[in-house]
Structures are given as C-alpha cells and as structure tokens.
Amino acid sequence: MKFAFLSVTYAGQFYKGPALSLVEQIRKARALGFDGVSIETKRPVASPLDLTRQDRQAIKAAAAAEGVELCAIESMSNFASPLMEERENNLAMMRLVIDLASDLEVRTVKVFAAWPGVVNDEDETAFYAPYEKGNYYRSLYPADLRRWRRAVSGLRESADYAQDRGVTLALQNHAPVTNSPADMLRMIREVDSPHVKACLDAPLAARQGITSMQDAARDVAGLQVLSHFGGEYQHGADGSILGLVRNPDETLTPENYYLDFALGMQEIGYDGYIGYELCHPIPPVDDKPVGLDFADLNAKLAAAYMRGVLAEAARTPAVARAV
Numbered sequence: 338m339k340f341a342f343l344s345v346t347y348a349g350q351f352y353k354g355p356a357l358s359l360v361e362q363i364r365k366a367r368a369l370g371f372d373g374v375s376i377e378t379k380r381p382v383a384s385p386l387d388l389t390r391q392d393r394q395a396i397k398a399a400a401a402a403e404g405v406e407l408c409a410i411e412s413m414s415n416f417a418s419p420l421m422e423e424r425e426n427n428l429a430m431m432r433l434v435i436d437l438a439s440d441l442e443v444r445t446v447k448v449f450a451a452w453p454g455v456v457n458d459e460d461e462t463a464f465y466a467p468y469e470k471g472n473y474y475r476s477l478y479p480a481d482l483r484r485w486r487r488a489v490s491g492l493r494e495s496a497d498y499a500q501d502r503g504v505t506l507a508l509q510n511h512a513p514v515t516n517s518p519a520d521m522l523r524m525i526r527e528v529d530s531p532h533v534k535a536c537l538d539a540p541l542a543a544r545q546g547i548t549s550m551q552d553a554a555r556d557v558a559g560l561q562v563l564s565h566f567g568g569e570y571q572h573g574a575d576g577s578i579l580g581l582v583r584n585p586d587e588t589l590t591p592e593n594y595y596l597d598f599a600l601g602m603q604e605i606g607y608d609g610y611i612g613y614e615l616c617h618p619i620p621p622v623d624d625k626p627v628g629l630d631f632a633d634l635n636a637k638l639a640a641a642y643m644r645g646v647l648a649e650a651a652r653t654p655a656v657a658r659a660v
Contacts, residue, residue, distance in 0.1 A: 338602060338647060340640050341373035341408045342366060343565070343614035346632055348382050351462055351619055354629035356381045360399040369633070370640045373408035374400070375563075375612040376443075378434050385433035393440045408610040409445040409507070409563050410438040416491025417451035417484045417514050424491060431495045439502040445562050446499065447507045447536050450488040450514035450524060462618060462626050488514050489527050496530040507536035507563040510545065517545040518553050525560065535560040539598040540567055540582070550594050554601025561602070564611040568592060569619075570638035578642040587620050595643070599650035613639040 347365065349356030357365065359374070359382060366374050376383045388396070400407050412434045418424050431448075438446050492508070499506050510521040518537055525533050535557040539550055547553050554561075569589060573579045581589040615635055619627045 338564075338599070338608060338611045338643075339372040339406075339408070340370070340643060341375045341406075341610045341612040342369075342371050342636055342639075343375045343377050343411060343612050343616070344382050345377045345379070345411075346613065346615040346636055347629075348377070348379065351615060351617065352628055352632050353462060353626035354632075359383055359396050363396070363399045363403050363405050365633075365636075366405045367403040369637050371405070371613075371636075373406035373610055373612075375409040375411055375447075375610065376407065376437075376441075377411040377413070378437065379413060385430075385437040388437065390440075393437070397441055406610075407441050407443050409447055409612070410434055410441070410443050411447045412449070413452050414448045414450075414491075414495070415452045416488040416495075418487070419483070424487065428491060428494060431491075432498055435495070435499050435502050435504050438504050444504055445507050445534075446504050447509055447563055448492065448495070449509055449511050450492065451484075452511070453513060484514060485524075489524060492524065492533060493528045493530065496528060496532045500530070500532045504532070505562060506533045508533060509536040509565075510538060510541050512541075518542050518547060518556060522556060522560075534562040536563040536565070537561055538565045539594050540565075540592070543592075543594045550597035551601035551604065554598065554605050554607075558605040561605065561607045562609055564602075564607075564609075565614055566595065566611055566639070566643060567614050567616060568639075569615075570635050570642055572638075578638050578645065580639075580642050583617060583619075595646045596649060596653075599646050600653060603650055611643065613643070 344359060344362055347357040347362050359376065363374055378385055380387065412431060414431055415427055435446055496506055508515065508521055508525055510518045515521045515524055521535060525535060537553060537557045542553055569581045569583060571579050571581065580592045582592050583589055613636060615632055
C-alpha cells in the first residue's frame with residue numbers, strides 16, 4: 338500500500354492554527370514522507386466553490402513538481418435525507434465534487450451514504466455534534482428501509498455522473514447508514530454500478546464489531562480502491578511508535594487491528610492508498626488547544642508507524658495470512 342494524508346489533517350479545525358492550502362499540503366506531504374494527498378472537499382481548504390481554474394492548475398503543477406500523487410477526492414455526501422431539497426442540494430454538490438476530481442485528473446471520489454457532519458467550527462477548535470449512529474444489525478423497520486433506499490438512489494444517480502466523467506466512487510463503511518462492512522457491500526451490490534467500489538476502513542470496522550480484518554479484507558477483494566487510518570501516535574519508552582485510539586471518555590488505548598488488516602490487504606492484492614487523517618477533537622493540553630505542531634508530529638509518526646506495520650506483514654509467514 339501507498340501512504341497519503343487527508344487534507345482535513347491540516348484544515349485548522351482540530352488544532353489552533355492556520356489552515357494550510359492544498360499547495361502547502363502537497364509540499365508538506367513530501368517533507369513528511371507521504372506518497373500522496375487525499376483532498377477533503379470542505380472549506381477553508383478545498384471546497385469546489387472556491388477553487389478556480391487557475392487554482393486547480395496550480396494544484397496539479399505543485400503535485401507534479403513534488404512527485405506527490407493526488408490520490409482521491411473526499412466528498413461529504415449525504416444521500417439519505419428525507420427532505421427533497423436536501424437530497425437535490427447533495428446531488429448538486431456531488432457534481433461539483435466529481436467535476437473537481439476530473440479537473441485534477443483524480444479517478445477516485447470517496448462517498449458516505451450519509452454523513453452527520455461537523456456542526457460547530459466557531460470555537461477555537463471544531464467538534465462533532467451528537468448523532469444517531471444506527472444499529473449494527475439489519476433493521477427492517479419502514480423508516481430505516483426508506484432511508485436506505487434514498488441513499489441507494491442518490492448514490493446510483495451520482496455514479497451515473499461519475500461514469501460520464503471517468504471517476505469511480507468509493508463507498509466508506511461509515512455510520513449512520515452503512516454501519517458495517519456488510520452494509521457497505523450490500524449497498525454497493527444494490528447500486529450495481531462498475532463505478533461504485535469499496536473504501537473499507539479498519540478503525541471503523543473495529544468499532545462495528547469486526548473481529549477478523551483478514552476476513553473483512555477477503556470480502557472486498559476486487560472492490561477495494563481506498564482506505565484510511567487515524568488515531569494518535571506517540572513514542573514509547575523503548576523508542577517504538579505507539580498507535581493509540583481516543584475513546585469517548587478521552588482516554589487513549591493501543592490499537593490492535595492494523596497488522597491483521599495489512600495481512601488481509603496483501604492477501605487480496607490491494608496496492609492502493611491508505612490515508613492518514615487527524616479528524617477528531619483533541620483535548621486541551623495544559624488548558625491550551627493543541628497547535629499545528631501536534632498535527633505535524635502525528636502525521637510524521639503515523640506514516641512511520643504504518644510503514645512498520647506493512648514491513649511486519651511482509652515478514653509474516655503465508656500460513657498466518659490464511660488463518
């Protein structure tokens with residue numbers, strides 16, 4: 338796999354400090370050892386509303402000059418609203434996002450079936466609003482079925498437009514509609530378009546009750562086109578890099594699923610991108626919001642950590658991969 342970071346990491350939302358432009362982020366990606374940048378289509382960094390033709394040309398030129406690939410465009414789609422106007426606004430946004438991907442010669446656009454969103458970005462750092470994450474089992478209640486069908490319909494319509502622009506949509510296993518890898522795969526099959534593939538993310542799958550990442554990887558064989566990893570990273574007492582998950586009570590615990598995930602991705606022959614994202618609120622340190630240096634440190638350690646995971650996976654005997 339190759340390494341990218343999402344532009345949300347340097348969007349100035351989850352640290353106190355300036356947002357970096359895409360050109361600045363491309364240069365930072367090269368400095369920190371990443372192969373690519375995945376562009377999240379939100380202000381203040383990369384809304385299609387703001388990026389002029391000249392901006393798009395400058396972004397492509399910077400990526401070529403630095404040898405950094407623009408590997409994906411990340412939409413904030415929500416196809417599941419019960420309100421017609423909101424669904425139509427979402428489809429209009431998706432056309433702008435797909436057009437941006439086409440202009441930047443990026444062939445993968447990540448989509449959510451639904452997205453709860455960042456509600457408050459007016460304080461020093463942003464935070465997520467509470468939302469209904471759904472149940473991790475298949476529900477047959479009419480309201481849930483209607484929401485599901487709205488998402489399928491919107492995704493299918495966006496896939497038709499993506500096909501015309503030479504773009505593939507990557508559906509992520511993200512709540513509140515695709516609440517598991519099985520939900521993600523079921524929706525992909527229902528949409529039934531060669532331009533809708535999978536974005537299986539291990540951290541989300543782990544929270545969705547998946548105990549074997551190798552099995553989850555086998556299920557997306559031939560469909561996986563993008564993935565993400567997140568968390569926070571620190572040096573351990575022995576100099577190793579620790580990958581940590583922040584819990585709802587703000588405690589940090591070690592992650593234990595990336596090696597299994599890497600083994601699964603190797604088994605199915607996935608050689609695309611996995612992108613690091615710092616996309617969650619960080620508690621203040623000494624009563625002060627974290628700064629840009631926090632994002633720099635975590636991005637640098639994240640790349641080194643995942644390279645270590647992949648190296649360990651490559652050393653793991655093949656018999657372990659078949660377990």
